[in-house]
Amino acid sequence: MTCTGLSAFPLTPIREDSVDERAFAAQVTRVAAAGVDSIAALGSTGVYPYLSRAERARVARVAVEHAGDVPVIVGVGALRTSHVLGHVDDATDAGASAVLLPAMSYHPLTDDDVVGLVETVAAHSPLPVIVYDNPGTTHVTFTPELYARVARVPGVASIKIPGVPTEPAAAREHVARIRGAVGESVTIGVSGDPFATAGLAAGCDAWYSVIAGTLPEVALRLARPALAGNAAEAEAENVRLAPLWRLFTEMGGSIRVIATIAELLGIAEQPCLPLPIRGLDGEQRRRVAAVLEALQIS
C-alpha cells in the first residue's frame, strides 16, 4: 500500500469489558464504503494499549474481513519490544497491509531506544511500518534528528506526525523541515484533526484521521479538496467544523468526544470506552449533541 490520502482510525467499542465486535465490524464496513484510502485499526482511538493480545488479534481480523478492498493498517504498539513483535505477527496473519508503530513509553525512552525499537520491528515485519509520533499519549518527543534516523530504517514507509502550526507559512516551514529530515521516499501524515487542513496544505501526504473513523463523510468533505490541492475549499470546510475541533481541545483530547459521538449516533452502545476511562457526563454530552445538530451530522 502507499501511505497517502485519508486514513480512518475507528474506535474499538468496549461493551461490558469486552470488544463489541459487531459494532466494530459495522463501523469498519461503513468507513470502507465511504471511500477512505485506508483504515487504521488499533490506533490510540482504537484503544490498543488497553486490550489483550488475543483481543487485538481478533480486532485485526475483523477489520480486514470487513474492509473490502480498503487496505488495513494495524497498530502494534506495546511497552516491551517482544510484545510488539507478537502483535506484528498477529497483524500479518490477519492480512494487514501495514503496521502502525507508536513509541509507547512508561520509563522515558532515549532516541537510541526508539531507533532500536523501530529497527527491530522493521527487520521482523514483512509489512511496511508507519512510525507513530504522538507525544500526548506516548510521552516520547520526536526531534527532526530522530525523524531522520527512523526514516532511514529500511521498511519504514511513513511517519504520522502530531499537529502542525495552523498559520500557513509556519506550517509550510514545519513540514519542510520534517521533509528535509525524512527525505522523499517516506510519506508524512498529519494527525490531530484540527490541524489536518494546515498540514495537508503544507505538504503532508496523508491525514491520519480520528474523525474519519467515526464520521468518514465529514472527513472526506475536508480531505478531498485538501488532497486535490484546493486549499481554499478545504479551509472553508475546516472553519465550518471549528465547533467540533473546539470540543476536542476543551474536553481533554479526542477520545471522549469521539466515543460520545459514536454513542449518540448509535454506532456504539453507551458506555463504549474501557474503564477506568469514563465517558463524558450529562452536560458535556449535551454540548457534543448540540454541535452535531448545528453541523447537521446524524
Next chain:
Amino acid sequence: MTCTGLSAFPLTPIREDSVDERAFAAQVTRVAAAGVDSIAALGSTGVYPYLSRAERARVARVAVEHAGDVPVIVGVGALRTSHVLGHVDDATDAGASAVLLPAMSYHPLTDDDVVGLVETVAAHSPLPVIVYDNPGTTHVTFTPELYARVARVPGVASIKIPGVPTEPAAAREHVARIRGAVGESVTIGVSGDPFATAGLAAGCDAWYSVIAGTLPEVALRLARPALAGNAAEAEAENVRLAPLWRLFTEMGGSIRVIATIAELLGIAEQPCLPLPIRGLDGEQRRRVAAVLEALQIS
C-alpha cells in the same frame, strides 16, 4: 501491615526477554535480611507494566517466598481496570500484605476516572491499598483535592507521593498540606530517593525507596536516623550520597542507574532491562562505577 518505615523496591531483572527469577529471588532475600520494613515487588523499578500477567503472578510468588517475615507489597497497575483486578487477585493468592496501585494512563485520566479506579480496586481487594502518585511515569497529576478524595476511599492505607521540596520549611508546608488533605489514618510515603530525607524530616511516615531495593544497607543508613527523628544525622548521610542522587537526575531517572548498579555489583546480569530500554552506555557506566567506588559501595 502498617505502611510506615523503609519500603524497598527491587528491580525485576530481565534476561533474554524473561524474568531472571534466580537473580530476583536472591535480591529479595538480601533486602529482607538487611532489615527493611517492607518489600514492594513490581513497582516502577520492578518494571511491572512491561510484564505479562503470568510473569507478574510469578514475581509476586517469588517475592513472598523469599521475603521471610518482611511484608511484601505487590504492584497491581495496568491501563485497564479489569486487568488491575486480575493482578490484585494474583497478588492476594501469592500472599502479599498490600497492593500498590498506580494510576497508569495512556489517554489522560480525569480525577473522576482515578477515584473510580481506586474505589473499584479497594472494594475488590482484601488487602490494604497504597495509592501510587508518580507523574513522571503515569502522567497523572494528583492535586491535594485528589489526594483527599482517594484517601477517603475505604481500604486505602497509604499514599506514595513524589519528591517534596528540598528546602525544609517548604517541605514541611508541602507535607502538611497533603496531611490536611488525607487525614491521620492514611500514611504518607515519600518517593524519589533524593527527596527522602527532606520528606521524612517534614513528617512523611514512610520512604518508598528505589535504592533500598538494590542497596538496602545504603538506604538504611539514611532511613534509620531519619525515621528516629535525627534529622541532622540523616542529612549528613544524604549529603554524602549526593553524587548518587546526581546520577539519577543526570541520567534521566533512576531505572537505568539502578540497573547499572545491579549489573556492576553482580546482582543482575547485563543487560537486565526489558527492551526497548537499553542500559547505560560505556562512558555512563564508568561514571556510575566511579560514584560507587567513591562511596565505597561494593
